[in-house]
Amino acid sequence: MTDPSHIRNFSIIAHIDHGKSTLSDRILEMTGTIAERDMQAQLLDTMDIERERGITIKSQAVRVSYQADDGEEYQFNLIDTPGHVDFTYEVSRSLAACEGAVLVVDATQGVEAQTVANAMMAMNANLEIIPLINKIDLPSADPERVRAEIEDALAIPADDAVLASGKTGVGVHDLLEAVVYNIPAPTGDANAPLRALIFDSYFDPYRGVVALVRIVDGSMRKGQRLRLMASGKDILAEEVGARHPVEEPLPELGVGEVGYLVTGLKDLVHVKVGDTITLAEGGVDNPLPGYREAKPMVYTGLFPIESDQYEPLKEALEKLSLNDPALLWEPEKSHALGFGFRVGFLGLLHMEVVKERLEREFNLDLLATAPSVEYHVFKQGGEMMSLHSPQEMPDPGEIEHIEEPYLKAKILIPPDYVGAVMDLTVARRGTFVTMNYLSQNTVEMLWEIPLSELIMDYFDKLKSNTKGYASLDYDFAGYKPSQLVKLDILLSGKPIDALSFIVHKDKAYDRGRVLTEKLKEIIPRQMFEVPIQAAIGGRVLARETVKAKRKDVLAKCYGGDISRKRKLLEKQKQGKKRMKAIGNVEVPQEAFMAILKVDD
Numbered sequence: 264m265t266d267p268s269h270i271r272n273f274s275i276i277a278h279i280d281h282g283k284s285t286l287s288d289r290i291l292e293m294t295g296t297i298a299e300r301d302m303q304a305q306l307l308d309t310m311d312i313e314r315e316r317g318i319t320i321k322s323q324a325v326r327v328s329y330q331a332d333d334g335e336e337y338q339f340n341l342i343d344t345p346g347h348v349d350f351t352y353e354v355s356r357s358l359a360a361c362e363g364a365v366l367v368v369d370a371t372q373g374v375e376a377q378t379v380a381n382a383m384m385a386m387n388a389n390l391e392i393i394p395l396i397n398k399i400d401l402p403s404a405d406p407e408r409v410r411a412e413i414e415d416a417l418a419i420p421a422d423d424a425v426l427a428s429g430k431t432g433v434g435v436h437d438l439l440e441a442v443v444y445n446i447p448a449p450t451g452d453a454n455a456p457l458r459a460l461i462f463d464s465y466f467d468p469y470r471g472v473v474a475l476v477r478i479v480d481g482s483m484r485k486g487q488r489l490r491l492m493a494s495g496k497d498i499l500a501e502e503v504g505a506r507h508p509v510e511e512p513l514p515e516l517g518v519g520e521v522g523y524l525v526t527g528l529k530d531l532v533h534v535k536v537g538d539t540i541t542l543a544e545g546g547v548d549n550p551l552p553g554y555r556e557a558k559p560m561v562y563t564g565l566f567p568i569e570s571d572q573y574e575p576l577k578e579a580l581e582k583l584s585l586n587d588p589a590l591l592w593e594p595e596k597s598h599a600l601g602f603g604f605r606v607g608f609l610g611l612l613h614m615e616v617v618k619e620r621l622e623r624e625f626n627l628d629l630l631a632t633a634p635s636v637e638y639h640v641f642k643q644g645g646e647m648m649s650l651h652s653p654q655e656m657p658d659p660g661e662i663e664h665i666e667e668p669y670l671k672a673k674i675l676i677p678p679d680y681v682g683a684v685m686d687l688t689v690a691r692r693g694t695f696v697t698m699n700y701l702s703q704n705t706v707e708m709l710w711e712i713p714l715s716e717l718i719m720d721y722f723d724k725l726k727s728n729t730k731g732y733a734s735l736d737y738d739f740a741g742y743k744p745s746q747l748v749k750l751d752i753l754l755s756g757k758p759i760d761a762l763s764f765i766v767h768k769d770k771a772y773d774r775g776r777v778l779t780e781k782l783k784e785i786i787p788r789q790m791f792e793v794p795i796q797a798a799i800g801g802r803v804l805a806r807e808t809v810k811a812k813r814k815d816v817l818a819k820c821y822g823g824d825i826s827r828k829r830k831l832l833e834k835q836k837q838g839k840k841r842m843k844a845i846g847n848v849e850v851p852q853e854a855f856m857a858i859l860k861v862d863d
């Protein structure tokens with residue numbers, strides 16, 4: 264057990280890609296936690312997908328010993344947090360376990376939307392913030408401009424901001440010293456009964472559920488009987504210890520320490536992140552303040568391409584949810600696609616990551632329908648139903664009104680792009696709220712925008728309309744009434760439930776027209792003509808036709824070049840993987856996502 268005066272618990276927070284993970288790697292290396300030869304880039308990003316995409320999805324906690332210039336040895340508990348807005352809730356959990364935060368700002372990019380959002384979260388959690396201007400090795404780095412931006416935009420004094428490069432290691436020693444001197448040591452009552460905060464949890468196939476904990480009062484020992492206060496569940500502490508990041512068992516965890524607890528439970532539901540752990544006997548009555556639970560924002564249908572993969576898909580979802588409380592799912596049946604699941608995600612990135620994991624780690628071929636949000640449909644007579652899928656939409660005659668989720672969106676841009684953001688966001692039914700200058704180079708615009716519009720490729724459009732300068736952060740604002748209708752897509756005259764979507768009345772015609780044009784490009788020619796129609800109720804708004812196939816594909820090869828012929832067949836086969844026969848029409852995956860890509 265370390266004396267709390269020699270413990271420092273901190274998070275590293277930043278806008279995406281500003282270099283948190285690289286900086287964490289360097290800290291592990293420079294404190295000798297990981298020998299250089301064992302160093303793998305982005306060590307804390309343990310999931311394959313995290314490493315490949317260079318993004319952090321799950322928070323990670325690691326304990327580091329640091330021999331400071333004052334000759335004393337300190338225990339640092341460093342918590343790497345995700346930067347993407349989908350995973351904001353992970354950041355808030357991590358912050359609750361810390362006394363301080365290192366706010367990383369890229370010296371070439373300056374303050375961006377999630378820099379502001381994360382800094383706000385850290386301030387609200389009363390953390391001591393150490394600003395760090397990163398990537399100063401880059402020729403385009405402009406630390407003085409960024410220093411001014413941190414002060415103007417965030418009101419954080421930045422005279423003493425650490426100048427560093429996670430890549431070369433310069434400035435990292437300064438950072439470690441700043442952590443010792445600026446971040447307060449944890450305080451807590453060692454003699455009081457145990458109170459510990461669960462800030463993360465995961466499922467270990469051999470040991471069951473492991474909770475990551477921060478001890479606030481008292482201590483936690485192996486063999487103790489403990490109580491999870493929110494779920495009322497009693498457990499036996501099978502093992503406690505610290506992560507370096509390899510787990511090292513310890514006899515006990517004391518005040519201020521961060522570590523892990525092997526709970527012996529087989530189910531993640533009882534181990535709620537944000538819950539307080541106390542003693543089963545003689546414990547406390549008042550839990551620590553919890554924090555917000557993750558709630559899915561977008562829903563999509565996931566269907567196996569081969570119907571015999573339904574059970575394996577269910578098992579895979581069960582396994583993934585063990586480790587991802589934010590993932591919600593229920594069975595869904597589509598006339599067009601058969602049996603599958605409606606799955607709720609925190610956002611589009613979360614959705615992509617989960618789909619990719621299901622396909623890669625569980626070897627499944629899946630078809631995903633276009634993401635949708637949760638609508639509130641008020642029926643005549645007052646009953647409210649939550650709609651996760653356009654297919655569940657009641658008949659218009661039964662509906663009194665519909666409400667949809669809105670977001671408060673914050674967009675940071677250089678002043679030149681205000682007009683471009685206005686045009687795009689108004690076209691997406693956004694309502695302008697206010698705008699102010701954070702600094703000479705940065706304008707902050709606040710908007711209210713329907714979530715359904717945001718998930719339709721809004722961010723990519725925003726980026727391309729502002730030459731990549733815009734950054735975006737958002738928060739749930741609440742539900743508002745909206746004039747929404749269900750748009751059906753018909754192939755060969757039959758409505759295809761899995762292709763229908765919900766759209767604002769005023770946009771229905773345009774979106775229907777663009778979508779039928781897109782589908783005409785996407786759906787391959789078949790042996791017969793395929794009419795594509797967009798309709799509301801029985802009224803057709805737009806129509807296109809996929810012409811019948813004229814020749815055999817192989818005819819193109821003139822019988823000569825064998826390798827080309829093989830390649831062509833190979834290509835066809837791969838294409839097939841992502842196709843699903845709906846009636847007698849082969850429909851590729853892109854058709855389901857085409858609605859997200861309609862231009863305004």
Ligand SMILES: Nc1nc2c(ncn2[C@@H]2O[C@H](COP(=O)(O)OP(=O)(O)OP(=O)(O)O)[C@@H](O)[C@H]2O)c(=O)[nH]1
Nearest residue numbers: 279280281282283284285318319346398428429430
């Ligand atoms: N030149 C230079 N590049 C850096 C430095 N730090 C990080 N990078 C690069 O910047 C990119 C993003 O770095 P990451 O460490 O993955 O950023 P992150 O903030 O952890 O990103 P998320 O986990 O996705 O939020 C990578 O390509 C890094 O190689 C630095 O100090 N100098």
